[in-house]
Amino acid sequence: MDLKELISQKLKAQFPEVDFEITDYKDQTAITFDRKNIVGVCSFLKKDNDLQFMLCEDITAIDWASLPAGRHGRKNRFTVVYHIFSLKLNSRLRLKSDIDESDLSADKAGGNIDSVSSVWKTADWHERETYDMYGINFNNHPDLRRMYMPEEFEYHPLRKDFPLMGIPGSLPLPKK
């Protein structure tokens, strides 16, 4: 049985109420689902004996802003992308969860996305970087600070509305 079928069977048995959209592109499997289930699905994929996705390789986000409407057929602005690897199956899996700009406010119930740093420790810095670059808040993150930019920087540089040349004056020089 190939990876796609195995995972789709396992996930449907474990999470009957969740919609999983499983796609294949150039032999790479991607699973898209609602962000509310991210921690549950991740810890299941990690702990299941037949799968054992122990290694979290990468977490990032995509900003779909300013694309002509309908080109990707999506309403949400961001997609958070996880790449995980199973040392047992020697295969890689991509998890995707959509999140919209309006869901990013810190106080809104059900907004934001949960942190998976409780599942994989390595997610800590990846999520910090995603927060720094896209302004996506992760709930229950142990230390959500900026990764690269200074703490007083007000923008999120990898968002499509941040100009390539930067914003003059956004990085103040230290006082003499």
Add this chain to the structure above:
Amino acid sequence: MEKIKTKEEVPAKILQALLNQETDITIDNALENEMILNMGPQHPATHGVLRLLLRLDGETVMACVPELGYLHRGYEKMAENMSYYEFIPHTDRLDYLSPLANNVAWVLAVEKLAGIEAPPRAQYIRMIISEMTRIASHLVAIGALAMDVGALTVFLWTLREREKILDIWDILCGARFTNSYTRIGGVANDAQPEALAKVKWFIEQYEENLEECEKLINTNRIFVERLDGVGIISAEDAVQIGFTGPNLRGSGVEFDLRRATPYMFYNEIDFRIPVYKEGDCLSRYFVRVDETRESIKIIRQILDKMPQGEVMANNPKRVLPKKTEIYSKMEELIHDFMIVNFGINPPVGEIYSAVENPKGELGFYLVSNGEGHPWKCKIRSPSMVNLQALPMLVKGHMVSDIVAIIGSLDPVMGEADK
């Protein structure tokens, strides 16, 4: 002046003393106080612009917070605003100790996205340069680690070996570092017979010289005791923290992308994955030394197997034509103009492609919108992920051990900060 008695009093008293412009302040039990020490970003032992904030009790590290970003140039943002060809020189500046391996990683990712297949000879040349780069990078890592713990000679000797590799690059592509040698669909030029002859000469004399370096340190009591049992990380923790490359194999996990997800022709090559179980600085050092030997073995097999033939794929809409043809043929001129000005326009889609770089897994996540430049380019850099283990590793060790631990993790800040 009165003496300050307890710890709680210290800040207010010192403040008052300073306000009164007194210079003669004495504190009881100075060595029992915790101290915050700032290490870096300009520090020779942090291998670049890594900054560490340390909480020290005497000389023991209680806590460590790494601060990254001093070399952040925003390559991911720049990649979104330039064509796939234009980004090749920028990959040189990621892990600047192994530029050719980064070039290979980038073109493999783009070729996968655009559906281009490079001809076999180009793939074999790419494998040679990847392995030679691995040797060069590990030589610097070994030398710098030895220098960090006080053995300066080894650094000079390993850099002498690396110099020979850089001389080969000089013949091969005209540059010593920041080579930008690979192209989408192949490599810039065929490997010259002189370059291949020099590669052959290099692999013949390498092991003898490596043994000379090893003799200096492997039985050196100072070197071994500075590394043995220092900065231990277990196999489970190493996977949890996202270690890849030699650092992971130093913890006893046999994971190598060349074996796990073979790319190019690595599945036809016979090589061993060196694994050490201890997970300390010394085992990470041994993994690197053994890996250079395996790379020699791999290069020997590649030189035997390497076929003759083209080094650029025949795909006029996606692959740059030869310079001589641009000046003499109309079609080639048009294609060159289109590729340079509008890019290669891979179909809408997304791929993640990772290769085993000297530092670990270097991955590129590319999202194409069908345009000439990537919609999104994420660089999964091994150095950044490996550095994440630093607070865990240095806890409870001495300040001088931090230097050894950073040296054994072998981070390159150009890659960690992107």
